[in-house]
Amino acid sequence: MIDLQERFIERRSFIYRLFLIYFLFGTFLLLILYQIFQLQISNYSEYEIAALENKTHEMNIQPIRGLIYDRNGEVLVKNVPTFNLISIPNKVNDPNSFIDDIRNFIDITLEEEAIFYEKFKSKARYNRELVIKRNLNEQQIASFEVRKHNYPSLFVEKRYSRYTDYPSILSHALGYIGAPSEVELSQILSEALHPRQETIFSYGNGFISGKTGIEKTFDNELRGKFGEKVYEVDARGKLLKEISIKNPEEGMSIFTSLDLGSHIAANKALDGRMGAVVAIEIETGEIVTLFSSPSFSINDLSNGISRDKFNTLINSPQKPFFNRALKGRYPPASTIKPAIGIFGLENKLIDWNFSIEDPGFFTLPEDGRIYRGWKKGGHGKVNLNKAIVVSSNTYFFSLAYRSDINKLGDHFSQLGFGSKVCIDCFDEDPGLIPTPEWKRNKLNSGWSLGDTVNLGVGQGYMVATPIQLAYYSGMIANKGFINKLSLIQNQEQSLSHLIALDNFKELDWNKLHRAMTDVIDSPAGTSRRLQDLKSFKVAAKSGTAELVSLDSKEDYLLIRENEEQRDHAIMIAFGPMPSPKYAVSVVIENGESGGAVAGPVAIEVLKELIE
């Protein structure tokens, strides 16, 4: 036992020690209070946001893509609804009997069943939808609709497909849509409200973006703006209820300058041959026809195509995916002759009365090399007018021979060659104007006079695309003034382009128009056979682009056995004369005679546009 004195000391020691512990706990209590104060008051907004982000899950809603119209208000590309049978797995008790039950009224394939079972659990856990069957037909929809009150976990939902009624006629002008690449997708989603989030799709094939043509060039306008749906979610990410919705903004519709009828006419006239037709409205520079043949179905490309079918297309020697109208590189051949004529007059190398004797060939004085015309024996005495009408090679050989190559190159450039002429076309090829500098860099050899001579008839190194030929044709038709070409109607800011000429006047333009009109209307004209095809006057110039350089007609008869080596038929034309409204260019690969083969196509398209 301890005595009283000790008891007093013991009690005092106890009090001190207990007080010490309580003091430590008191300090700790202040620390906890400080921490709670920090969390709830100092950093409240930060944690409030964190809690909100925890419990909400945003989903982007895909907007409906804009429509594409032709110049007459005809719908070219639209969104066609397809219907899907969709389940809510969270509400389904027994997936096996559920599918068996559906089988009583809608056929479910084994593959669809397998996909359903595979995804069922995860979709149920997160309360997401699960598509059971796509593309229901009317009968299937009807048989579901009458039973739908029995199936609270099933519904039919609309999803769109991108669709055109003219799948192969407009394929190159309109282009197709497809799944975006990673880069495109991140760009698309960066414009959405919530990048990286799940998306509620309006299209059956998920994310879409324009891949070629107008669908690509105007992808941003057509796409529209993503909407959002906000759900409350639990910690596992299960959707509990919808909190708010912001509807997506539909994409803008694009009113193109394209004319559906002229495409149908061009398609009919080309009849599957390889080639291209481009027509423009001269006054505005609007492209009314942008046709390339052969073609493919953009509906297939946009909404799914079998691998076999795709491989057949991509491996076809006719290259249906190749847009010849914008990317085909052809020697302009004799269609360049009016440009050479303008150059000669502008630089006073010739006048309208200047004439030469055409023996059927031109001899280069320096080395005696012979450049042949298309007609054996020649055209006799030819001036500029006759040279254009009968397409005298000799005349233009000799005119080019006297031209300065650098000045000639600048002249071509003013006429639209060697650069892009369309402001909103997809992937246009700039073509090529050969210059001594270009030849030195590219071919590592010097420019020869023969190269200049060849340019006089549009042969040699120079290449032009059909759209450049149409632009050039429109510029001649409009007497040296034209807007940059565009696929959009009523563009307010058109880039206009006036050719700078000092010595070539209104009168000269009229004479040139008359000569080109006589290409068809004169009994001597190269395209006189087209006279009867039309009821209005058309100015034109045909061309036959040689793919193989030959010395005689006999040699050509030999090589034409091989279809791929046959000449390309080319035609530029505008009408109705004397005040032309439309200009057109036609190229038919391996079509041989420009006037006889490409000519009728040009006339058909002009007829469709004018009448």
Added chain:
Amino acid sequence: MRLLKFKRFNFFYDPYLLISIIFLSLIGLIILYSASQESSAIIIKQSIFVFFGIILMIIVSQPDPAFYKNLSGLFLIFSVFLMLLTILLGTEVNGAKRWLDFGFFTLQPSELIKIALPIFLASYLYDKPLPINLKDTFFSILIISISFFLIVFQPDLGTSIVVLLAGFYVLFLAGLSWRFIGSSFAVFLLSTPFLWNNLLEPFQRQRIATLFNPEADPYGTAWNITQSKIAIGSGGISGKGYGSGSQSHLDFLPETTSDFIFAVIAEEFGFLGALALLSIYTFILFRCFYLSLNARDRFCRLTIGGLSLIFVTTIFVNLGMVVGILPVVGMPLPFISSGGTSLLSFYIAFGIIISMASHKKLIRQ
């Protein structure tokens, strides 16, 4: 004098403790209803525990402290026996053997040791002269160590630390020599790296590491702390309202009915609610402080001091974990969290405190 005289027997009670604990228990039930996402099963079970717990507390407060002094050794031996039984027959949950299954009730014997150990030490040390000599110190430490290691290998780090502290509180209050405290503290510091590597399970080490850098691993082990902080922080000053805590109701917060129930309170009732709860706890602690200072003898002093310090330790370990300043260890919030043995053990502890406070020493005439 807290004594009601009836015709047949005397009723011993402390009005402050009785009322505040009953009040706290009722608040606990209300909060648990929201924290359990309105689960009536949990509430019914908890109500039964609370009801019998309060009755148990009142019963336990009736015997004279001498009763506990005499039986404390037996009580500790019985608890240790149950612990050994747990090691042999215990139910394994999440890799830990902590429970004895009695069918209608699962018992966690470590919760009993938490009470038995300080009472035993108080009864052992109450008549020892100051300062406690080495022999008694080592005997006490031996008893504490046996209790501690029985629990630490279950494994149950939280409870084992509380038991360890419970023993040392009594030993310290009884007058452990400062020289001994100083030298053993130095030994502890030197052996920390060894303890870290050998005593702690990998997941426990991870939890401690997490404490210092919770943002590094938001979906792994730090998930609980991060979500708890978000729950508390988003409660703001006045909270989101009863039953409207998104963190608890959408399952972001773990263990809402047990370890993290304070985060539910802070989320739904805000800073003011948290302050209110802490005030009640503080009131109880001050009452215990007062009672231990005025206890009738040294045994009662040590017992009230030891038991009340276990109470405050449990509260602070829980709060420290939930607010993110202590590592995550399983520790309930007394009288609020759901749970059987731990809840009952606190009712028993306060029953004993009340017994010691309300029985005055009979002075021989």
